[in-house]
Amino acid sequence: MASSCASVPELVADARRLFGQVFEGETPQVAVCAPGRVNLIGEHTDYNQGFVLPMALPLVTVVVGSKISGQDVTVVTATEDVDEPHRVDFSLPSDRSPLCPGTPSWANYVKGVIQHYRVRPLAGFRAVIASSVPLGGGLSSSASLEVAFYTFLQQLKPDDGDKVAKALACQQAEHTHASVPCGIMDQFVSVLGREGHALLIDCRSLEANHIPLADPNLIILITNSNVKHSLTGSEYPTRRKQCEEAARVLGKASLRDATMKDLEEAKDRLDDVTYKRARHVIEEIERTAQAAESLKRGAYKEFGKLMVESHNSLRDLYEVSCSELDELVSAALEVEGVFGSRMTGGGFGGCTVTLVQADSIDRTTRHIKVNTYTHAVITSGLL
Numbered sequence: 001m002a003s004s005c006a007s008v009p010e011l012v013a014d015a016r017r018l019f020g021q022v023f024e025g026e027t028p029q030v031a032v033c034a035p036g037r038v039n040l041i042g043e044h045t046d047y048n049q050g051f052v053l054p055m056a057l058p059l060v061t062v063v064v065g066s067k068i069s070g071q072d073v074t075v076v077t078a079t080e081d082v083d084e085p086h087r088v089d090f091s092l093p094s095d096r097s098p099l100c101p102g103t104p105s106w107a108n109y110v111k112g113v114i115q116h117y118r119v120r121p122l123a124g125f126r127a128v129i130a131s132s133v134p135l136g137g138g139l140s141s142s143a144s145l146e147v148a149f150y151t152f153l154q155q156l157k158p159d160d161g162d163k164v165a166k167a168l169a170c171q172q173a174e175h176t177h178a179s180v181p182c183g184i185m186d187q188f189v190s191v192l193g194r195e196g197h198a199l200l201i202d203c204r205s206l207e208a209n210h211i212p213l214a215d216p217n218l219i220i221l222i223t224n225s226n227v228k229h230s231l232t233g234s235e236y237p238t239r240r241k242q243c244e245e246a247a248r249v250l251g252k253a254s255l256r257d258a259t260m261k262d263l264e265e266a267k268d269r270l271d272d273v274t275y276k277r278a279r280h281v282i283e284e285i286e287r288t289a290q291a292a293e294s295l296k297r298g299a300y301k302e303f304g305k306l307m308v309e310s311h312n313s314l315r316d317l318y319e320v321s322c323s324e325l326d327e328l329v330s331a332a333l334e335v336e337g338v339f340g341s342r343m344t345g346g347g348f349g350g351c352t353v354t355l356v357q358a359d360s361i362d363r364t365t366r367h368i369k370v371n372t373y374t375h376a377v378i379t380s381g382l383l
């Protein structure tokens with residue numbers, strides 16, 4: 001069954017096999033997939049209208065399925081990590097009434113995407129989901145499910161193909177059906193990411209630039225702390241509110257419009273925690289813009305230094321790291337040939353991302369395995 005090493009054809013084969021078992025020998029008419037992502041730099045900046053620099057991963061969510069007559073929907077997940085029922089049955093509402101979230105919770109992403117799909121009416125369908133994106137690993141398993149499902153619906157009833165509108169609809173699905181007030185980064189890169197490229201996204205204008213990253217001398221290494229993170233708790237929404245409060249006190253529409261000078265001038269009117277959150281965001285937006293320039297020039301040392309600054313800021317100012325992530329980053333930075341390392345994604349667990357010279361990859365993974373107590377799984381060495 002699906003593992004984080006499974007290739008797309010293997011995942012599709014798994015999903016097709018399960019589809020045949022569940023639906024009595026039927027063959028699915030459609031197979032689609034969408035990638036997870038790793039964020040190289042620009043953390044917690046997207047909902048502050050700043051820059052982010054993620055890249056799509058070869059870890060994907062696959063959906064196979066077929067349209068059926070009537071309004072009934074059956075969806076089955078092949079994901080073994082799910083500790084809720086693996087099958088959900090429901091009917092599509094016949095009018096515009098909402099498709100409410102419920103249990104199992106994984107199905108809420110599917111319901112949310114149906115709710116925000118931009119063309120009506122939809123016919124019933126049967127589908128199976130399989131994924132190689134680790135759940136709760138900070139590599140956007142939820143966005144890849146949303147985008148894969150949206151792509152599946154496009155095959156059943158095409159929309160106008162507008163990619164930005166697709167990412168925004170998937171983000172809405174997460175807001176309304178998973179109760180995560182996320183930014184746009186994950187859905188955006190899952191829709192628009194390109195192999196061998198990072199994607200610099202301006203989350204205010206929604207302009208996106210592909211930056212080539214297919215240097216044979218470079219590896220992007222992802223290590224999983226195996227601490228499962230969940231953004232549905234209070235921490236992520238609290239961070240978002242603190243940023244909005246800081247922007248309000250500074251008299252700005254968002255922290256994207258604020259400078260460190262603005263922040264220092266307003267320091268007396270902000271409590272310590274709100275000041276720290278805002279400082280992280282203002283500096284991280286600037287770091288991300290600089291990092292994108294470094295990457296374009298192949299200046300990996302500079303890029304790596306910015307990654308480390310980003311990690312330290314997420315640890316000390318934004319307070320979204322954890323000891324296991326800090327340990328993985330410290331171990332990576334001890335190895336010669338490592339340019340930089342940081343936690344990636346929302347935090348509170350999940351993965352780290354490390355930029356490493358290709359000829360140092362073996363000693364880096366060995367050193368991390370021997371010197372961390374977290375039994376880190378090397379998820380993927382890319383490029």
Ligand code: GAF
Nearest residue numbers: 043044182183184185345346
């Ligand atoms: C999660 C969110 F979904 C993103 O929108 C982003 O805010 C990220 O955390 C932090 O950078 O992945």
